[in-house]
Structures are given as C-alpha cells and as structure tokens.
Amino acid sequence: MNMPEIVGLFFKASLLLFFILMVVLILTLAERKALARIQQRKGPNRVGFKGILQPFADALKLLTKEDILPASANKQIFWVAPLAVFLPGFLIWVTIPLAKEVVLANLDMGLFYITAISVLSVMGLLMAGWGSANKWAMIGGLRAAGQLISYEIPFIMAILAIGILAQSFNLKEIVDDQAQWPFAIKQPLGLFIFLTAGLAELGRTPFDIHHAESEVVGGPFVEYSGAHWSVFYLAEYMNTFTIAVLTVLLFLGGWQSPVLPFSGTVQTVASLSWFLIKTALVIWVIFWIRGTYPRLRIDQLMSFGWKILVPASFINIFLTASVLYYALPHWVITVVSLGFLGATFYFIKKGSLAGNKQDTVTIINSSDIRAQLSNKAEV
Amino acid sequence: MSVVFFAIAAILVISGGIGVVAARNIVYAALSLLVAMVGTAGVFLIGLAEFLALVQLLIYGGAVVIVILFSLMLTKIQDFEFLTANKQWPIALIVAMCLLGLLGISILVEGSATTTMGSTNISELGLSLFSDWAIPFELASLVLLIALIGAVVIVRRDNGEDK
Numbered sequence: 001m002n003m004p005e006i007v008g009l010f011f012k013a014s015l016l017l018f019f020i021l022m023v024v025l026i027l028t029l030a031e032r033k034a035l036a037r038i039q040q041r042k043g044p045n046r047v048g049f050k051g052i053l054q055p056f057a058d059a060l061k062l063l064t065k066e067d068i069l070p071a072s073a074n075k076q077i078f079w080v081a082p083l084a085v086f087l088p089g090f091l092i093w094v095t096i097p098l099a100k101e102v103v104l105a106n107l108d109m110g111l112f113y114i115t116a117i118s119v120l121s122v123m124g125l126l127m128a129g130w131g132s133a134n135k136w137a138m139i140g141g142l143r144a145a146g147q148l149i150s151y152e153i154p155f156i157m158a159i160l161a162i163g164i165l166a167q168s169f170n171l172k173e174i175v176d177d178q179a180q181w182p183f184a185i186k187q188p189l190g191l192f193i194f195l196t197a198g199l200a201e202l203g204r205t206p207f208d209i210h211h212a213e214s215e216v217v218g219g220p221f222v223e224y225s226g227a228h229w230s231v232f233y234l235a236e237y238m239n240t241f242t243i244a245v246l247t248v249l250l251f252l253g254g255w256q257s258p259v260l261p262f263s264g265t266v267q268t269v270a271s272l273s274w275f276l277i278k279t280a281l282v283i284w285v286i287f288w289i290r291g292t293y294p295r296l297r298i299d300q301l302m303s304f305g306w307k308i309l310v311p312a313s314f315i316n317i318f319l320t321a322s323v324l325y326y327a328l329p330h331w332v333i334t335v336v337s338l339g340f341l342g343a344t345f346y347f348i349k350k351g352s353l354a355g356n357k358q359d360t361v362t363i364i365n366s367s368d369i370r371a372q373l374s375n376k377a378e379v
Numbered sequence: 380m381s382v383v384f385f386a387i388a389a390i391l392v393i394s395g396g397i398g399v400v401a402a403r404n405i406v407y408a409a410l411s412l413l414v415a416m417v418g419t420a421g422v423f424l425i426g427l428a429e430f431l432a433l434v435q436l437l438i439y440g441g442a443v444v445i446v447i448l449f450s451l452m453l454t455k456i457q458d459f460e461f462l463t464a465n466k467q468w469p470i471a472l473i474v475a476m477c478l479l480g481l482l483g484i485s486i487l488v489e490g491s492a493t494t495t496m497g498s499t500n501i502s503e504l505g506l507s508l509f510s511d512w513a514i515p516f517e518l519a520s521l522v523l524l525i526a527l528i529g530a531v532v533i534v535r536r537d538n539g540e541d542k
Contacts, residue, residue: 077410109429109501116433119441123413126448128407138452145449149442169501 011106016093019096024237025055029238031287038291065226067247070133073223077131082224082231084124088117089235092242097171099255099272111169114246115156118201121235122148125210128220128232129356140219143298144203144210150305151200151207157313161187161320162250165333175254182253186330189316189337191251192344195285198243200305202236209298244282252278305349310343385425391418405451414443430504 029044029051036043044051066326069075095110109114122145129141162183166174174183184191211219218330221232248254255271296304316337323333391414398411416439423432508516 077406107429109433112433112501116437116441119437119445122441122445123448126445126452127410130448131453142449142452145445149445149449153443166500182417 016047016104017090018281020090020093020241021234023241025059026233027237027241028233029055030283031290034287035246035291038288049308057232062230063227067226067228068223072133072221073133074133077127079225079228080178081124081128081220082228082235083130084127084217084229085121085233086238087122088120088124089239089242091117095105095171096245096249097243097254098245099173099268099275100172101268102272106170109169110171111174111250113165116160116344119148121239124235125220128224130282132220132223134223136217137220137222140210140216141221142158143216144220147207147210147301148201150302151197151309154193154309154313155197155201157310157317158190158197159250161190161313161317164317164320164324171249172244172256173255175249179251179256181330182251182256184251184253185332185338187251187316187320188334189249189312190320192341193313193316194251195243195247195282197305197309198247199286199289199303199311200301202239202243204236204240204286204292206296207301208217208295209301212295240283240286241279244279244286247282248275248278252282262290308344308347312340315340381425384421386427387420388421391415391421391460406448407449409448412447413440416440416444430501502532 017078032054033051044054047053047057069078092114094104095113097106106337125144125148127145129137129139132138162174165183165186168174168177203210209215211221216222221229225230255275257271262293275293288300293301319336319340320333323330395413395418396417399408402408402411406475416435420432420435420440423429423435488520
C-alpha cells in the first residue's frame with residue numbers, strides 16, 4: 001500500500017462519514033415528523049420551511065452546550081465511552097454496499113465481519129454506565145449489556161440462516177442471489193427474527209429499557225451533555241440506518257429491481273435510489289413500531305428474547321439447512337417458515353410466556369370495589 | 380507496511396497484557412484485557428487468518444470481556460483489593476515462562492510458515508471443522524455446556540427449594 005492509496009482510502013472514509021452524518025440529520029427530522037403524524041401533532045415546523053432546518057439547529061445547539069464532567073466520574077472512561085459506542089457502528093460501514101459498485105471494501109466475510117464488529121458497541125454502553133458514577137447510569141449500562149447479549153443470539157442466528165441460504169457471507173453475492181426471489185419471501189420467519197432482534201440491538205422503543213426515562217432516567221447517558229451526548233444519539237440513528245440497510249440487503253433484495261433499463265453510471269444512480277427507497281420504507285416501519293408500541297418491561301423483554309426468539313431462530317436455521325441439504329424445493333422453506341411465524345405470533349398473543357405473574361399490576365374498577373364493599377356490608 | 384501494522388498490534392497486545400496484570404482497578408484490568416484481545420485479532424489479521432481474527436473479536440472481545448465486566452460491575456470494587464497484593468505471582472511467572480518456552484520450541488521445530496494472500500473459504504473451513512476436527516469441536520461445546528449447568532446449579536442453590 002503506498003501513499004496515494006492511503007490518501008484515497010482516507011478520502012473515501014471521510015466521504016462515508018459525511019454521508020452518514022447527513023443521513024442521521026435527515027433521520028432525526030423524519031422521526032420527529034413521523035411520530036408527530038402518529039400522535040396527531042405537527043412536529044417541528046418553525047426552523048426553515050416546514051421545519052426542514054430543525055436538525056441543523058439541534059446540532060448547533062448540542063455542539064455549543066457545556067460538556068459536564070460529574071465530580072466523581074471516572075474521567076478517562078467517561079470521555080472514551082461515546083467513541084467506543086460510535087466507532088464499531090461506523091466500522092461496519094466499511095463493507096456495506098449501497099449499490100453494485102458503491103462500497104468501500106467488499107469483504108468475502110462481510111456478513112461475519114458485521115456481526116463480529118457490532119458486538120463491540122456494548123462495551124461503550126457499559127463503560128458509560130460505570131464511568132458516570134451514577135446508580136441510574138450503572139443500572140442502565142448493565143441492562144444494556146444484558147439485553148444486547150440476549151438478543152445477539154437470535155440476531156446472529158438469523159444472519160447465519162441467510163448465509164446458509166445464499167451459500168455466501170459476501171454481501172454482494174447475497175444480493176445477487178436474490179435476483180429472482182428476495183429472501184423475505186423464502187424466510188418470513190427469518191425476517192421477523194432479524195428485524196425484532198435488530199430493534200432490540202438498537203435499543204429502540206419497544207426495547208429501550210436501558211434508557212427508559214421512567215425507570216432509569218436516561219440510563220447510561222444520564223450524566224452526558226452537549227457534544228458527547230450527541231455522539232451517543234448519532235450512533236443510535238446511524239445504527240438504525242444500518243439495521244434498515246441490512247434488512248434491505250439480506251431480505252428485500254438490495255438494489256435488485258424489477259426493471260432497470262439503464263446502463264453504466266445512470267444504472268448505478270438508479271439502483272442506488274431504488275435501494276434508498278426500500279431502506280426508507282424499512283425505516284418508516286421502525287418509526288411506526290416506535291410510535292405505536294409501549295415499552296416492554298425488563299422481564300417481558302428477557303422472556304421474549306429467550307423463550308420466543310431464540311427457539312424460533314434455531315428452528316429457522318434448522319429448517320433452512322435441512323431443506324438445502326436434502327435438496328428440497330425452496331418453497332418448502334417458505335411454507336414451513338410461514339407456519340412457524342404464525343405459531344410465534346400465537347405464543348406472543350397468548351402471552352403465556354410473559355413470566356412473573358405475581359408482579360403484574362391488576363386494575364380494579366371502582367364498581368368492583370363498591371360491589372365488594374356492599375358484599376362485606378351484607379355479611 | 381505490514382511491519383507498521385504488526386508493531387501497532389504488538390503494542391496493543393503487550394500494553395493490554397501489562398494493563399491486565401498491573402492495573403490496580405479491576406475494571407481497568409478487564410478493559411485492558413479487551414485491548415489485548417483486539418491486538419491479538421490484529422495479529423491474526425496480519426497472519427492472513429481473517430476468520431480467526433473475527434472469531435477472536437466476536438467471542439473474546441464481544442462475549443467474554445463483556446461477561447467479565449458485567450459480573451465485576453455487579454460487585455463492589457473493595458472486594459477485589461486482595462487482587463493487587465497477589466502472593467501467587469511466582470507460580471504465574473513459572474507457568475507463563477513454560478508456555479513461552481513451549482511456543483518457542485514449537486516454532487523452532489516446525490519453522491515459521493509463510494502464508495500466501497487468499498480469501499478464506501468458509502465452506503472448506505466448515506467441512507474440515509465438522510469432519511476432521513469434529514471430536515475436538517464437540518468437546519469444546521461440552522465445556523460450555525458444563526459451564527452453563529454450573530451457572531444454573533449456583534443460581535438454584537441461592538433460590539432455595541421453592542421452584
């Protein structure tokens with residue numbers, strides 16, 4: 001590797017960083033607008049035309065805010081933690097292709113690389129929780145670690161099943177393999193597991209118990225302010241985008257489109273736009289879930305992960321592997337997978353796996369109390 | 380160029396290792412372990428063993444160090460003060476030296492092989508893992524199973540007989 005190559009690589013990496021920063025800015029606005037629409041509000045509408053410049057105002061405000069270091073916090077760990085959360089999330093992007101030729105480095109084990117690197121970001125949350133010297137931050141950090149370790153298993157298993165189906169860990173080859181049928185049709189169960197476990201990995205709203213405001217205030221981020229706090233949120237939105245992009249690449253056929261009659265650069269631009277449209281749809285679903293589902297309780301979260309998602313992911317892998325091994329037609333995976341998806345929804349709906357019954361709060365109607373009181377009075 | 384990368388990885392491994400042994404704060408020691416593990420992954424990467432490097436990151440960096448930190452943070456730091464006044468260091472030194480000698484001898488006997496650049500073939504790796512090396516592989520999983528059962532036993536003893 002010589003000097004110009006290193007400079008070129010550095011330039012490409014900074015271009016990628018700039019692209020991701022722009023996407024994050026757009027996502028913050030899009031999320032606020034989407035949530036506002038769900039809650040019948042207008043959302044940000046003061047800065048710029050219909051609030052379009054709101055993210056820039058937010059960024060400016062966050063960067064000029066005072067950075068506070070708690071007196072008893074561990075200085076080094078406290079300052080390194082935001083970087084330890086952001087860096088693994090960014091390193092994943094080295095191998096994610098956005099179109100056929102738009103990628104920094106197409107690794108043969110790209111998918112495996114992504115799983116290996118993404119695991120490291122838990123460390124940053126733990127460091128933030130411990131370094132803040134705050135009991136809420138500590139509890140939040142431990143919750144994050146417990147949650148992420150639990151949901152990593154179904155997440156990686158769903159990815160492995162895709163690797164088995166495509167017979168490759170190379171993201172480009174996986175997308176090429178979906179030219180006819182996207183894997184979402186072949187593995188509906190896998191898509192469900194991947195998206196749910198991915199949401200849990202992100203710590204987004206149905207699964208955001210590690211920074212649940214009503215329980216642990218802000219979790220690991222409670223002592224952070226200004227620029228360092230914004231790095232955490234930058235990482236969170238970047239990871240949201242990553243999960244959406246991965247869902248499109250692994251399940252929805254990436255940049256494959258029904259008709260693209262162009263060639264050369266025009267085709268690249270067209271397939272990139274098609275890819276981004278699919279990604280935007282997945283992101284909208286993620287925002288939609290956030291706007292409509294309440295937060296899970298921690299025991300519900302754990303039992304959902306271990307008793308539903310982990311067995312389902314094992315079934316998914318077993319099913320895919322056995323169908324490929326016995327050279328059965330691929331629609332067998334679809335049918336059986338749909339059956340198990342139905343069973344999964346049945347178990348969720350039934351709620352028999354929700355765990356600790358004695359901790360649930362029962363709501364008593366005032367009429368019931370009155371009836372009980374009158375019964376006592378009669379006795 | 381690879382010399383520079385090797386130097387970086389080696390510095391990570393050595394400084395991380397020294398940190399694990401010398402750090403007075405037990406959480407620092409665990410974080411130093413992570414640094415050493417990442418450095419080891421870097422060394423694997425220079426040896427063109429990409430798969431091994433990623434497994435190193437996933438299992439040691441991701442799982443083992445996080446579980447160690449998790450359990451450390453649930454305890455009081457004061458409980459670990461005896462660790463800084465360790466009386467067993469001569470034994471540890473002897474064991475470490477023996478391991479170093481073993482590695483040195485094996486390198487002298489086998490000679491250092493030069494690997495050529497090439498992409499790792501995952502399907503070949505899987506085939507040899509599940510045919511030639513099936514028994515060691517299954518034994519390794521048995522070790523994990525024993526650890527899991529041990530954890531369950533410890534938890535149940537604390538909980539009493541009510542479940």
